[in-house]
Amino acid sequence: MATLFYLGRLMDALGTGTETLAIPPGVNDTAALRTWLDAERQLGGILTEPTVRLAINDVIVSEPCAISDTDEIAFLPPVGGG
């Protein structure tokens, strides 16, 4: 199981800030994850926006980036500063 985090407005869109989830076979990188999850939740593309960055195990990654079923993966919309 992977642990997913949704920050900022994505938390509202997903209806939760975090969940654990079985990543389906074939979803092996961040590009596939974005597309699959956005379609699965019928989000209309908000998870595939390039301004949404991904962090894997607390590191913001360059994409596409390989993922595994034990990762902590966070979806980070543009940061607004404090």
Added chain:
Amino acid sequence: MATLFYLGRLMDALGTGTETLAIPPGVNDTAALRTWLDAERQLGGILTEPTVRLAINDVIVSEPCAISDTDEIAFLPPVGGG
């Protein structure tokens, strides 16, 4: 009688921070005052230095400037800031 003030290092040079003084006849402007007082106290020119500015009755003046025997006249060496 005029009241004279000596600020900063001039206070040390004159041996006092303030004094009242009868300005002699003929000493009618700041240039004459500087020359006369510097000679009278044997100060070797420290009162005639152009970096020393004069304030008359709390206003820094452009020189030469007329003076009268009832003025408050301050000798101000370059200010060092706080």
Added chain:
Amino acid sequence: MVSLLDHAFDATDALRAFEKRAAGAGAIVSFTGLVRDTGKFGEVMTLHLQAYSPLTERGIAAAVAEAEARWPLTATSVIHRIGDMAPAEPIVFVATASAHRRAAFEAADFLMDYLKTEAVFWKKETTASGDHWIEPRNEDYSDRDRWSKTGS
């Protein structure tokens, strides 16, 4: 020193604590940012700030390290609120200490530019019309750009 606080804090107390750490400095600059009562969507009732640890702390610590590399600082402090806060409450406190004032001013300004533009926070304003997530302002980016142009 970097702290994220989920409760109200007093900027004056923060400065007092900083002064003790900064003993020996010639110049101390402090910046306090207060929650504004008006936002893009009208009067703000509550501001909510979300961090993502440890990315948020790591980013701020990197900005502090960059400030310490650029300017001869003897001490720095960053305190940032997270969670819910009310207008007029302190949201951020930055303090810098140095032998000379120019370094202290520039480093505090630099850290605030980081915190207002690149820091890993998401911000939501609650107004009479509901909740609104706030996107970055262009003005914030141009402030931040000043530092890359001037060099070190």
Added chain:
Amino acid sequence: MVSLLDHAFDATDALRAFEKRAAGAGAIVSFTGLVRDTGKFGEVMTLHLQAYSPLTERGIAAAVAEAEARWPLTATSVIHRIGDMAPAEPIVFVATASAHRRAAFEAADFLMDYLKTEAVFWKKETTASGDHWIEPRNEDYSDRDRWSKTGS
């Protein structure tokens, strides 16, 4: 608000008082200058600062008025020591408040440049080798020049 004080003051108390006056601002910057323990003539035992009233106050008030004309400030405070003081004591405190941080930073920086270069003070350091009147540093003049170059 401009004050010349012939006794020690606490910069943190000054900030607390200022925060009350600055209620409603979004950004508060404070600067505290502390008496240095080393000068051009070695270890400083006592720093003496002489003002000439009301010229000194009038000059500072004019600088504050200029800052308020240049930047949209909601409050300003200047406290400056005169007389004898010991190393590490606060010698100057400047605080500015504005809706936005850029104005508060720039105005505090501007006021400090005035206070360090053009303010009507004479400064004497007492060291083991005696009393020394201190002349302006060139660095202070170049700091001050920044403001005439940038325009308003």
